[in-house]
Amino acid sequence: MNGHTHVSATEAVHNRLRVWGSVAAVVALTATMVSPAHASETTDDADAIASLIQEAAPATDLSEPGDLVAGELSTEAGDVQSIVPLSAEEAITVTSANGAGEQTATIDLPDEIDVKDGVVADDGTVVFAATDDSGDAVAVQTLDDGSTRIQTVIGGSASAHEFGYRMSGYQPYQSDTGEVIFVSEDGNYVPVAAPWATDANGNPVETRYEIRGDELFQIVVADDSTSYPVVADPSWQWYGPIWGMKLTRAETSRVRDYAAALGMCAVFARQVSIACSAFGSYIILQANLAQGDSPAKTCLFFTAAPVPGVIFRLGC
Known part of the structure; x- marks a missing residue:
């Protein structure tokens, strides 16, 4: 016992x-x-x-x-x-x-x-x-x-x-x-x-x-x-020093191109470890959706925490 x-x-x-x-x-x-x-x-x-x-x-x-x-x-x-x-x-x-x-x-x-x-x-x-x-x-x-x-x-x-x-x-x-x-x-x-x-x-x-x-x-x-x-x-969830990156409307439109998406990912990757080969395709998908959002186009916002690289479409 x-x-x-x-x-x-x-x-x-x-x-x-x-x-x-x-x-x-x-x-x-x-x-x-x-x-x-x-x-x-x-x-x-x-x-x-x-x-x-x-x-x-x-x-x-x-x-x-x-x-x-x-x-x-x-x-x-x-x-x-x-x-x-x-x-x-x-x-x-x-x-x-x-x-x-x-x-x-x-x-x-x-x-x-x-x-x-x-x-x-x-x-x-x-x-x-x-x-x-x-x-x-x-x-x-x-x-x-x-x-x-x-x-x-x-x-x-x-x-x-x-x-x-x-x-x-x-x-x-x-x-x-x-x-x-x-x-x-x-x-x-x-x-x-x-x-x-x-x-x-x-x-x-x-x-x-x-x-x-x-x-x-x-x-x-x-x-x-x-x-x-x-x-x-x-x-x-209050994570202390967290960082996110919001694109302008022009940048959101530009990253529909794969080369531009990779370039923007490289900027983001300086702060967060992320594989740009896969993330670039995700950026393009969300950028195209942002361009079609109604009643107004939206802008992309990348989060660094709690899950690095989640993309939100915010009002510009």
């Missing part, structure tokens, strides 16, 4: 179901029995939701819990500082290093869940519980690599299954291969990790991103087999 209690796979599933069921009950009970004035006086419900998220989320490490000062949780992870106000009306502010010094950006909580002010769980998760008895919630975490993860807890089939995210001064874009970035007016960009969603049985739920105007929406597609609550999330 090694001193550990053996739990069968069946028992593990039953344990998970009990945890998720009790968490849903905690959220609903909190919404109906705890007044907003007293919501910040206990972390029991926040800890329950944080545990639910930890069960559902991909294997990642959280940063050390931050400091709560004047109604804001300030957390540092490497070169990234995240400030999460407990006021549900205020945006998250993240400051990170970049090639020009520091980049500061804000992220709004999704409007689709009407939430109370936040409560800080013991692990540093800031939980914003719904104002009704739906079991819905929004939770904000800082990961140990500095990423900002915003989870939505979908309490039931009648709850919202689409959630929009805005960054002031930034526009979201999606590549043909699915990657998403927010690009600022002055050229900074922030990658967003691929979306995920997990149901109460630990099963993946279909999910995707859509861009509507200046918002990035995560769409969760449940079916008859989905067990609630469901946890879904996008994560903003």
